[in-house]
Amino acid sequence: MSKSYWRSAKAKIFIIVALLLAVLIGAPIFAATLQPNLIVGFPPVLLFFCLGMPLALLILTMVKSSMQQGHDRTYEVDTEDKLRRRAVPKRLKSFPVKAEEVAEAHWPKGERPQDKDAGETTT
Amino acid sequence: MIRLKILNAFFFGTIVLLCILGLLERLGLSGDLVARMLFALALVYTLFAGIRARSVQTNNMFVDGYRMTPLPNGLAMAMVVTGALGYSFWPGAVYANQIGGLVVPLGVMGGLALMGALFVPHLRRADVLTPMEFLQQRFSSRILLLLATALSAISIILVLVGQVSFLSGLSARFTTAEPEAALLVILIGVALPLVLGGMRAASWLQMTMAILAGFGFLLFLSWMAMDVSGFPIPYLMASDALSATKLLQEDAVVRGIAQVSDTYWLELVPTNWRIISLSLLGLAVGVSAFPPLLARSQTARSSKESDASIAWAIIFLTALICTLPIYAIFLRLQLTEFLTGLSVADLSRSAPFLFDIKSGLSLCGAAISDAQGAIAACGEGARLSATDLSISPAAFMTIVPDLLVGMGREIPQTISAMLACGALASLIAVVSACFISLAHHLALDLYGKFLGRNAPMSRVVFLVRVSVLLVAVGTYWLLTWPPFATYLKTPETLILAGFAVAAGGLFPVFVLGIWSQRAGKIAACVALLVGSGTTIAVLGALLGVDGFAQVAFSINTLLGADYPIAAAGIPGAVVGVFIGFSFARLAPVKLDNQIIERLSGA
Numbered sequence: 268m269s270k271s272y273w274r275s276a277k278a279k280i281f282i283i284v285a286l287l288l289a290v291l292i293g294a295p296i297f298a299a300t301l302q303p304n305l306i307v308g309f310p311p312v313l314l315f316f317c318l319g320m321p322l323a324l325l326i327l328t329m330v331k332s333s334m335q336q337g338h339d340r341t342y343e344v345d346t347e348d349k350l351r352r353r354a355v356p357k358r359l360k361s362f363p364v365k366a367e368e369v370a371e372a373h374w375p376k377g378e379r380p381q382d383k384d385a386g387e388t389t390t
Numbered sequence: 391m392i393r394l395k396i397l398n399a400f401f402f403g404t405i406v407l408l409c410i411l412g413l414l415e416r417l418g419l420s421g422d423l424v425a426r427m428l429f430a431l432a433l434v435y436t437l438f439a440g441i442r443a444r445s446v447q448t449n450n451m452f453v454d455g456y457r458m459t460p461l462p463n464g465l466a467m468a469m470v471v472t473g474a475l476g477y478s479f480w481p482g483a484v485y486a487n488q489i490g491g492l493v494v495p496l497g498v499m500g501g502l503a504l505m506g507a508l509f510v511p512h513l514r515r516a517d518v519l520t521p522m523e524f525l526q527q528r529f530s531s532r533i534l535l536l537l538a539t540a541l542s543a544i545s546i547i548l549v550l551v552g553q554v555s556f557l558s559g560l561s562a563r564f565t566t567a568e569p570e571a572a573l574l575v576i577l578i579g580v581a582l583p584l585v586l587g588g589m590r591a592a593s594w595l596q597m598t599m600a601i602l603a604g605f606g607f608l609l610f611l612s613w614m615a616m617d618v619s620g621f622p623i624p625y626l627m628a629s630d631a632l633s634a635t636k637l638l639q640e641d642a643v644v645r646g647i648a649q650v651s652d653t654y655w656l657e658l659v660p661t662n663w664r665i666i667s668l669s670l671l672g673l674a675v676g677v678s679a680f681p682p683l684l685a686r687s688q689t690a691r692s693s694k695e696s697d698a699s700i701a702w703a704i705i706f707l708t709a710l711i712c713t714l715p716i717y718a719i720f721l722r723l724q725l726t727e728f729l730t731g732l733s734v735a736d737l738s739r740s741a742p743f744l745f746d747i748k749s750g751l752s753l754c755g756a757a758i759s760d761a762q763g764a765i766a767a768c769g770e771g772a773r774l775s776a777t778d779l780s781i782s783p784a785a786f787m788t789i790v791p792d793l794l795v796g797m798g799r800e801i802p803q804t805i806s807a808m809l810a811c812g813a814l815a816s817l818i819a820v821v822s823a824c825f826i827s828l829a830h831h832l833a834l835d836l837y838g839k840f841l842g843r844n845a846p847m848s849r850v851v852f853l854v855r856v857s858v859l860l861v862a863v864g865t866y867w868l869l870t871w872p873p874f875a876t877y878l879k880t881p882e883t884l885i886l887a888g889f890a891v892a893a894g895g896l897f898p899v900f901v902l903g904i905w906s907q908r909a910g911k912i913a914a915c916v917a918l919l920v921g922s923g924t925t926i927a928v929l930g931a932l933l934g935v936d937g938f939a940q941v942a943f944s945i946n947t948l949l950g951a952d953y954p955i956a957a958a959g960i961p962g963a964v965v966g967v968f969i970g971f972s973f974a975r976l977a978p979v980k981l982d983n984q985i986i987e988r989l990s991g992a
Contacts, residue, residue: 273907280507280508280905288671290500291667298489309629310657312658313489316489317714324500331507331697332701
């Protein structure tokens with residue numbers, strides 16, 4: 268799964284990054300073509316940089332997020348990450364719900380920690 | 391949800407408190423006392439953050455227990471990326487450079503979008519405590535961990551020093567305290583909550599300070615709108631204010647006082663689009679790999695919510711970017727009304743406050759010293775226009791209240807002090823992010839992973855607390871060490887240099903770590919070394935450091951003499967990514983760890 272997942276993810280992310288770069292590089296070039304007529308009392312170039320460009324970035328971010336979730340669903344990856352339901356990180360397994368930390372999950376194989384976690388007394 | 395409820399309580403509690411303070415001021419409470427109470431409010435917020443977030447649990451110290459919901463996380467992320475630079479510098483940059491002043495905030499926003507696209511969800515799925523731990527696990531290399539941590543620390547320290555540099559102007563304007571004493575109070579005030587709660591406390595600090603900063607920023611602007619137009623919603627009145635300014639300028643042109651170009655203020659399209667594009671791109675790449683922001687994105691509950699956090703941060707930044715020109719528009723209108731037609735010879739009588747402010751102002755291109763100096767700069771018998779008075783962007787937010795008072799406006803002390811309080815809050819937020827990231831580097835990345843690999847997590851957690859104090863003391867020592875002052879550049883230059891280091895050194899390694907399944911530690915180390923080396927050489931050349939003359943000559947030849955410092959990280963990032971992928975292609979490595987599977991959520 269992993270290989271095809273990444274191949275497909277790379278293609279999609281390539282498009283998103285290309286669009287992001289196009290916005291960043293192309294925005295000043297596009298702004299130079301705007302007409303000087305005021306729009307609702309503001310210069311078009313000001314409106315473009317204050318609203319147009321930020322909204323373009325926001326839309327790209329949301330499209331990417333949606334694309335990512337669709338991609339994950341296609342490859343049957345849990346979009347809620349499992350870890351949210353379990354309230355613990357998935358692979359590290361360092362912080363289970365009962366706060367008995369498995370410290371060795373933080374360290375390379377064969378190098379086990381000699382002590383336990385400090386425990387949990389949180390507000 | 392509890393966090394949102396507490397934040398709501400903070401929000402409405404602050405409104406009530408401000409109303410009470412305003413009322414007390416009307417009833418005769420001294421303005422000085424109001425200012426002190428507002429500064430005390432900021433410190434009470436930091437104390438609250440520390441008490442609320444106190445914890446000894448490991449994941450609270452590093453990733454806020456993976457509890458952050460998107461809206462608060464986005465708010466905190468926007469606050470970190472804005473900081474004192476955004477609060478104190480960006481409005482002044484728009485006033486001074488018009489559309490060009492929007493380049494840095496837009497580049498920062500692009501960086502968040504790029505970070506969301508390339509790194510955030512996959513990094514969150516890796517379930518690591520710090521971004522550097524991801525690199526160590528992904529490439530199984532302690533050397534890479536050491537190099538990346540050192541580079542990250544350099545990047546963070548540059549940004550930290552740049553942000554803290556704004557404090558000196560603020561303390562000189564609003565307090566009678568020595569700058570060193572003010573610095574010490576702020577650093578201790580930030581460090582104590584972090585000692586108690588680590589990243590959890592940093593989250594609370596950033597969220598609560600964002601509320602304070604938002605109030606400070608908007609309240610003053612609303613007052614300006616109310617003063618000018620009689621309506622307190624500046625967004626609705628800005629176009630009228632801009633039209634009025636244009637009419638005044640056109641009248642001044644007819645009277646022979648102003649230039650025709652002055653009437654196109656905020657309307658002119660920047661002609662140097664190449665520089666702007668490069669700056670936007672360089673900033674975006676740097677911000678996307680800036681470790682405190684990556685660490686902040688890791689506190690989300692899931693990869694989906696880390697994506698949503700980025701979207702919220704972009705929404706908050708959009709609101710800020712829309713507000714920046716409005717600040718400039720209202721001040722420009724007031725200055726145009728006041729200054730147009732004033733005789734320079736008469737300035738000591740008609741505008742004596744200009745000679746009292748001095749620092750940060752220049753008239754006719756020369757720093758303001760006295761009436762004779764002004765006459766010498768502008769010419770005998772010259773009449774002024776608004777364009778003749780320049781305001782340093784770095785001092786903009788501290789000077790504006792003085793300018794308005796000098797022009798005869800009566801600003802309520804509550805509003806003026808709240809403006810300063812917001813600047814302080816924005817500083818506290820960004821300093822907390824830098825402190826906790828540096829402490830994580832010292833305790834986990836360097837001690838826990840590099841030096842004492844068998845160290846128990848309880849010791850690492852204890853070291854995080856100690857490291858926060860060490861970082862605070864180190865920052866104070868560095869900033870008050872006299873020889874260091876000789877190396878200091880302007881705050882904005884330091885911050886841009888910090889992002890450039892992240893772009894050149896860290897960006898290629900994170901790209902390789904996530905998007906190449908064949909890159910091994912050699913490829914990563916080479917990419918990091920080549921990328922960071924290139925960036926440091928470019929930075930040295932652009933900053934005019936001795937020994938980089940040859941590089942400066944090459945940059946001038948290849949990239950142009952006006953190559954911006956904001957884009958200093960681009961060559962390093964491009965070279966680093968190219969070399970890293972080339973190594974991965976030529977000498978692919980089959981990794982036996984499972985982190986690549988985890989990145990895809992498998």
